[in-house]
Amino acid sequence: MDTGTVDSRRANRTYLKAGSRFPFCKGCGHHHVTHAINDALGSLQLNPNNVNITSDIGCVGLVDALFDTVHTFHTTHGRSTAFATGIELADSILGDSKLKNIVVIGDGGAMIGLLHLVNAAQLNVDVTVILYNNFLFGMTGGQNSSFSPMEFVTATTPRGNIIPPIDIIKILEGANAGFLARKAATDKDLSDTIARAIEYPGFALVEVLELCTEYALRGNSIRGNKLAEIYPGRVLEMGTILNNKERKDFGDAYKEKFPPNSVKPMKEEGIIPKYINAIENQIGLVIAGTAGERVQYSAYLLVQAAVLSGANATQKNDNPVTQGTGFSLSEIVISKNEINYTGIDHPDIIVVVSEDGMKELITQDVFGRTTERTLIISDSSLNLPLCHGSICRLPLRERLSAAAAAFGGIAAAIKLKGIFPIDALKEIVKSQGKAKDLLSVFEVIEGLI
Amino acid sequence: MIAEGAIAAGCRFFAGYPITPASGIYKTMIDELSIRGDVAISSPDEITALAYVVGASQRGFKAMTATSGPGFSLMVETLQYAVMTETPLVIALVQRLGPSTGGATQGGQGDVLFVGHSIGGGYTIPVFCPSTPTEAYELTIHSFNVSEKFRTPVVLLTDKEVGMTSENVDYEALPTCQVASRILYSSNNGGTFQPYAFEALEDVPAFAPVGGKVKVTVTGSAHDKSGSLQKNSSETIDVLRHLQQKIQYHAQEIVTLATDVQAGSNVVILSYGITARTAKEAIKRLRGRGFKVSFVNLKTLYPIPEDQILEFTKEAHRVVIAEENIMGLYRQEIEKLFPGKEVIGVNAVGRMITPGEIEQAILTYQS
Numbered sequence: 001m002d003t004g005t006v007d008s009r010r011a012n013r014t015y016l017k018a019g020s021r022f023p024f025c026k027g028c029g030h031h032h033v034t035h036a037i038n039d040a041l042g043s044l045q046l047n048p049n050n051v052n053i054t055s056d057i058g059c060v061g062l063v064d065a066l067f068d069t070v071h072t073f074h075t076t077h078g079r080s081t082a083f084a085t086g087i088e089l090a091d092s093i094l095g096d097s098k099l100k101n102i103v104v105i106g107d108g109g110a111m112i113g114l115l116h117l118v119n120a121a122q123l124n125v126d127v128t129v130i131l132y133n134n135f136l137f138g139m140t141g142g143q144n145s146s147f148s149p150m151e152f153v154t155a156t157t158p159r160g161n162i163i164p165p166i167d168i169i170k171i172l173e174g175a176n177a178g179f180l181a182r183k184a185a186t187d188k189d190l191s192d193t194i195a196r197a198i199e200y201p202g203f204a205l206v207e208v209l210e211l212c213t214e215y216a217l218r219g220n221s222i223r224g225n226k227l228a229e230i231y232p233g234r235v236l237e238m239g240t241i242l243n244n245k246e247r248k249d250f251g252d253a254y255k256e257k258f259p260p261n262s263v264k265p266m267k268e269e270g271i272i273p274k275y276i277n278a279i280e281n282q283i284g285l286v287i288a289g290t291a292g293e294r295v296q297y298s299a300y301l302l303v304q305a306a307v308l309s310g311a312n313a314t315q316k317n318d319n320p321v322t323q324g325t326g327f328s329l330s331e332i333v334i335s336k337n338e339i340n341y342t343g344i345d346h347p348d349i350i351v352v353v354s355e356d357g358m359k360e361l362i363t364q365d366v367f368g369r370t371t372e373r374t375l376i377i378s379d380s381s382l383n384l385p386l387c388h389g390s391i392c393r394l395p396l397r398e399r400l401s402a403a404a405a406a407f408g409g410i411a412a413a414i415k416l417k418g419i420f421p422i423d424a425l426k427e428i429v430k431s432q433g434k435a436k437d438l439l440s441v442f443e444v445i446e447g448l449i
Numbered sequence: 450m451i452a453e454g455a456i457a458a459g460c461r462f463f464a465g466y467p468i469t470p471a472s473g474i475y476k477t478m479i480d481e482l483s484i485r486g487d488v489a490i491s492s493p494d495e496i497t498a499l500a501y502v503v504g505a506s507q508r509g510f511k512a513m514t515a516t517s518g519p520g521f522s523l524m525v526e527t528l529q530y531a532v533m534t535e536t537p538l539v540i541a542l543v544q545r546l547g548p549s550t551g552g553a554t555q556g557g558q559g560d561v562l563f564v565g566h567s568i569g570g571g572y573t574i575p576v577f578c579p580s581t582p583t584e585a586y587e588l589t590i591h592s593f594n595v596s597e598k599f600r601t602p603v604v605l606l607t608d609k610e611v612g613m614t615s616e617n618v619d620y621e622a623l624p625t626c627q628v629a630s631r632i633l634y635s636s637n638n639g640g641t642f643q644p645y646a647f648e649a650l651e652d653v654p655a656f657a658p659v660g661g662k663v664k665v666t667v668t669g670s671a672h673d674k675s676g677s678l679q680k681n682s683s684e685t686i687d688v689l690r691h692l693q694q695k696i697q698y699h700a701q702e703i704v705t706l707a708t709d710v711q712a713g714s715n716v717v718i719l720s721y722g723i724t725a726r727t728a729k730e731a732i733k734r735l736r737g738r739g740f741k742v743s744f745v746n747l748k749t750l751y752p753i754p755e756d757q758i759l760e761f762t763k764e765a766h767r768v769v770i771a772e773e774n775i776m777g778l779y780r781q782e783i784e785k786l787f788p789g790k791e792v793i794g795v796n797a798v799g800r801m802i803t804p805g806e807i808e809q810a811i812l813t814y815q816s
Contacts, residue, residue, distance in 0.1 A: 071659045074668040082497045086504020099660040260486030307617045314616040340730035343801045
């Protein structure tokens with residue numbers, strides 16, 4: 001082992017490249033851990049085609065290339081678990097679900113990719129992470145990592161580290177991980193623990209503690225046989241810490257919820273034109289009101305009715321980012337021809353049914369862009385700013401409910417402009433289960449205009 | 450329509466993270482893929498979303514994600530990995546106003562150069578740009594086809610105004626599109642599998658999935674044809690050349706444009722995305738007033754369709770390039786193609802360009 005060559009006697013079956021020389025320094029724990037992974041694969045008698053080793057960046061990123069027959073996936077720093085999770089999701093749900101995914105990652109990568117570890121644990125995907133924790137960045141010159149113990153001397157903590165280290169086991173416990181273990185690289189039963197982790201049907205992580213021979217031994221008195229005491233003032237819990245047999249593998253849970261199904265190509269229920277429109281030029285309508293008062297929904301009904309009348313229509317909605325409060329606005333373009341330009345430079349119709357809506361129209365300078373041809377339908381409670389065009393004030397909020405005022409304004413616009421038969425709008429309302437109450441609006445509007 | 454195109458193209462894996470204005474694609478894919486028993490999954494961030502997609506694609510399934518500028522920024526590391534590992538995938542990027550968080554509900558076409566130059570070393574990833582729902586459908590399928598045929602990530606670059614405007618679509622009139630899939634390695638051909646094998650630099654390596662019957666080596670590090678990590682062997686240098694050559698050599702197959710040439714016109718308008726739609730309106734109006742104008746809808750931004758642009762502008766004295774960003778980003782990219790011609794940019798930020806502004810640009814310069 002210290003010579004760094006593969007010892008074929010260690011397992012009755014090896015997955016490592018025969019006779020290849022390990023690239024790790026003399027005495028480095030990476031030798032032990034890598035052999036333990038190989039031994040674990042051997043003891044499980046896994047078909048190499050059903051194994052994928054995903055490696056991270058750093059010295060541990062050289063591990064995948066030592067394996068000969070299994071699939072290997074050498075990734076970017078910290079992201080290894082996310083790539084492996086993607087492979088596993090596809091394999092377990094779309095594939096034959098035979099693949100065993102093993103991630104090899106260092107302590108640096110584990111911190112960059114902490115999110116991915118937490119995420120994989122939370123999902124409980126069948127990914128086994130072997131964390132080679134040597135408490136520092138070895139490949140780049142021995143800088144401290146987020147796993148460095150207090151008072152640890154590294155290239156970048158020359159007077160000793162003052163930042164308390166991450167306890168990955170505790171973090172992943174919090175993320176509902178199913179299998180967690182902490183071992184030392186020199187533990188005789190390391191390969192057994194790794195084998196149990198690989199066997200576990202879900203996310204498993206084995207944190208393996210080891211000292212970087214090149215950088216850790218120089219300034220620190222701790223030695224490999226005392227690794228459980230590496231964090232001053234705390235004795236680490238070692239061995240298999242959690243083996244929860246209750247948690248369901250993510251792929252199984254997903255397939256249970258969404259069994260394979262052959263669904264016909266998607267196609268929305270279409271509208272076949274039935275009425276005739278009287279549109280000459282492209283019409284731009286802006287409707288504004290208050291969130292929760294069915295402004296955008298009323299605009300949607302208008303668009304449907306326009307299409308039912310053989311026209312083309314576009315709709316854009318706007319509201320504050322929080323969505324449920326403040327103004328609600330829609331811009332609708334209706335044309336008998338193909339609509340190229342979906343903007344409204346000079347509105348033909350403005351429907352404004354609340355103070356919130358009016359303020360937003362002012363902010364967007366919609367009134368400033370009115371022309372002589374603009375029809376403005378306004379709730380009679382509003383004091384409109386100066387603008388061009390003709391104004392039609394209606395007691396929409398008073399006579400209809402607040403939630404029907406916007407639709408009332410639209411019905412009034414159709415009635416006044418005659419762009420298509422009002423029956424088209426009625427028919428659309430009837431076809432919508434949740435809009436039945438709006439049918440009574442037509443009668444009120446008839447009475448008002 | 451992007452989601453519909455993706456499903457028609459055979460996409461079976463979608464990973465998403467919510468972001469306005471791309472969340473509609475995410476929601477539709479979640480609904481549509483899950484009822485089929487395919488994978489549609491929420492990821493904890495955009496980095497994870499794209500890493501999932503790379504993993505799924507390497508396992509052998511067509512995969513995509515959707516995001517906007519801020520999410521794309523996070524994805525660039527993994528996108529570069531996809532280039533290096535020759536992983537087919539599609540990212541739908543629905544642009545919003547930037548930089549940074551910018552304006553979530555405001556449109557923009559400001560990510561053009563960022564996307565087109567997002568790969569270290571200057572490698573080209575195909576970028577397509579739809580302007581209508583029908584084009585979104587057709588170009589999504591084309592994006593998947595190109596990603597599969599040439600084993601490359603593809604960006605489908607759209608914007609808030611295209612992505613979040615609802616309109617009626619005639620399903621009967623949707624184009625019927627051929628669907629292409631990656632060439633799979635067959636052991637019958639003899640020899641051992643090399644995941645990055647090619648003879649000529651422009652050849653596309655046959656694909657074998659991770660988890661399949663032949664050992665696959667995937668690596669984002671510089672590698673030879675077998676996937677072994679190497680620094681500067683001549684084979685590794687060849688692999689690096691091959692990554693660009695396979696796109697550049699096949700540019701004619703990748704590029705798709707829509708043109709509307711009017712005989713005798715000496716003005717050509719070039720535009721893309723939402724602004725191409727506006728340009729069509731301007732052209733309609735100009736022609737209605739007796740002006741002769743030609744139009745090129747740049748449905749492909751990268752690889753830059755230089756040959757086609759040169760062909761369609763060869764008679765022109767003036768080239769008008771309309772796009773919704775301040776600096777005329779794509780104009781910077783192509784104006785070198787027009788020595789001796791008048792190149793005019795029509796630009797806006799934070800709002801759509803109006804047909805009137807494009808008309809004005811032509812009328813002002815009309816001698």
